[in-house]
Amino acid sequence: MLLRYLSHQSIFSPLRPAIPSDALLHIGLYWRADTQFSNAMNRRKIDPDVWEGAFNHMTALILGLEVLKSLVSISCSTSTALMPKDLTELQFPRLRAFDQSLPSAFEELMARLQEMLWTLEAWVSDVRKHEQPAFLPGRKFILALIGEVAAACPRLSDAVFFVYMDEYENLSPYQQELVNTWLKHSETPLIFNLAIKRNGLETKRTVGPESLSDIHDYRTFDLEADFLEEDFPTMAAEILFLQAHLVGVKGPIDPNQLRDPSRLPERRNANYVKNLLSAARNFLPELSHDDLARGVFQDPALRKKLHDRIVRALGSRGSALSPDLFMRERIPQASIVAPALLSRSTISEKEILTEIDKCERDEDNNFTGTRNWVHNNFIGCLLNLYEPHSRACPFYAGFETFCQLSRGNLRHFLELCHKSVTQAASVNIGFGSPVPPTVQAEAARQASTAFLREVRTFGSRGTQLHAFVLWLGSLFALAHQRPSQSESEQSHFSIGSGTASLNDDDYVFLSEAVKWSVLFESKATKQKSDYEPENIDYVLNPIYAPFFNISFRKKRKLELKTDEVICLIRGSYSDVRDLLRRFSKGWDVEPQQISPSLFSHLQDQNEK
């Protein structure tokens, strides 16, 4: 999205009311490499030097066409630098030095470059049948063309062309080295920029003796981190309301203001941000923890389930106390936490009863006081009650929640909103009216399911990544079902010791998971000992949380042994099933308590 925004088609869009005067100093050329075609320029009994020439030639043709198309965009925009009629008069006679067949006139040159691309295509497809074309020198040709443009259009004499390349990581190594060389030698008027997934820059080699050097040759901008740090909610709200505006729903934004960079300071104004976020929260309201808890008491099925859990917990410790003593409607959060506390052998039921009495009387107590039982356990216990349950937990509702679930990914955020609006429409709530939290939660579950399916499309190891997320999510879901909630809200893991060691391919796999944002890496926060080496925590992308009915908050870590991680990465279906069964037993989780959609295989096995 960002690359397209920076391209000439967007910056010089006819819809843009005013083009900043300095836009001509920054003309973006978006190049999405056709990696399946580029990959054909390899091996096949053709000398590597010839393929290198062919890739240079392809670059010259594609970027040459983009430079010419950018002139069309400028001429059709409100910029006065170039008019449509000027294009017909443009002449680039000196390009003939590269190839005598290149015409001077603008339109003829454009047509000729297209024809040359088709000739290249035919030769690459069948190198035995077609004659090898004469190659243009990639970067040199583009620089010459830019020089000709500057000579023919004085208003563009200072123009700088910025190439924004997509799909770089899927190019062949020699092609990446060529692009690295162009990146290294980037200078006005031709600057290369690469958009790369995390861990995607696999080689820093160039075709020369020197490799790419960070800062000297390029700078890295971590867009995900920037979005998270640069107040993602504000941007997400603006885009949400812009989308709404485009379908006729008025909101707190002015589309012209959003399209005008000179009005950016207005959008940084604290009042503007406050009104914007307030409107977003009104549109996607969330429930407070107290409201979430009250919802349980208001819903007969959930209330009964809470009662049953208290009965079971008291029964398992042989207590004669009445379960109703722990069902306190006035302090619903404390009541919801009670079954977990009653499942812990370290606390007596009498102590819990005493504390809940104090809590109800608003005296100092362990539920809300220093031991903070409610704060530490409420969400884990709430999610536990919704499993297995046909309805999604409203914990997944709210504008801020959607921002956290999408973790800087606008596409995820918009899909959550889109599904919410669609769901709301199905219950006759018009677009623009607040979407009830229950509807949002169901939408979040649907979006999460869809994004989970999408994992299979993540590169050549997509099917393996998909299986990994399913198993890891299932493991976290099991962890959430521990009756005692002794480690509630586990949604990230670290790799500890074990009998087997991860091999190189396992590390490549984890790197692939990070590359596709299935997992996020973070520096380990809680080391058990000061003598442990620095470790990495792996956080499951929160967008998958609603599917597994687990917490999206980074609260507690699950420490896995190497053997267990290996099993999740490359174990067979039955290996992983056995692993989950072991955890299920160790955590005292009965398969009937958990979602049939996730764990029916465990139940099947138990029945046999």
Added chain:
Amino acid sequence: MNVLMQKARAFSELEFSKWGTAIVGPAVDARGREAVAFAKANSDKLIEMHYDEATFEMEINGERINSEDTADSLSAVAASRVILESTTLGFVETFMCCRSLLNAGLRSMSILYVEPRTYSAPRRSQVLHKRDFDLSEAVPGYRPIPGATFHLSALKPQHAVFFLGYEDHRFEVALEELQQTVRPQDCSVVLGVPAFQPGWEMNSFANNVHVIRSNDLSGGIHFCGAENPAAAAEILLEIRKSLRSDARMFLVPIGTKPMGIAAAIFAAEHEDVGLLYDHPRRRTDRSSQSSSWHLYEARFEASK
């Protein structure tokens, strides 16, 4: 292309006379082993082929060659009666054999295909994964096929024809590849109806419909029997006739094998037709047991 079709419950019910050469691929499941055994027992010579998409090499009876030299290796075979065992041969091998043998003058060949009784779906008991099939070990991605490679570009009108099966993720990745170069109205889809077995068509519908909808594909939805390459070929001809003269047609054969056979022969016959394929590695024991046996007799048109 003209395809005559025979279907039988077992190979013993098929009518045929022996072949000079049988071309087979590696068998990964029971039906594949049965099909190879049949081909071996009923031909004078057996050739085993396997394509490596990463190196563009073809392994023929253990020897690796540049895949574009396949035609040279098979030129002598064109003089004999040939059967392609397509249950075990991959799509690219089928296409390369058809293109090579057609260019070498062969005008007809037999193609064998054995249907599975069931496909592997380990999470079938789980409601949400009822239609998740475990057919591919890994999908390396859309990599070019020499002889049918094309440059994805919005500079020329292009029309994509998708043959769809159970694996919607392969469909999604293909559409991702085509982003901004092929318009939704220039994408046709072909679904296998009737399916191999009653009810199986729902797997294909349920798995692909969300992709069709979310991408607003509107180039037409076509139906042909999942086991019927002749009907699939007719659809391809029909689509081709409807295109602008300067439009480029390319096929994405990620559906059933009989659909893939139609796509392979069609692309072999029409050199301007491109192929977009993701080279899935078939999972061992991806299906269990064999069901119907199909023997197709394909008659080629000269290469265009």
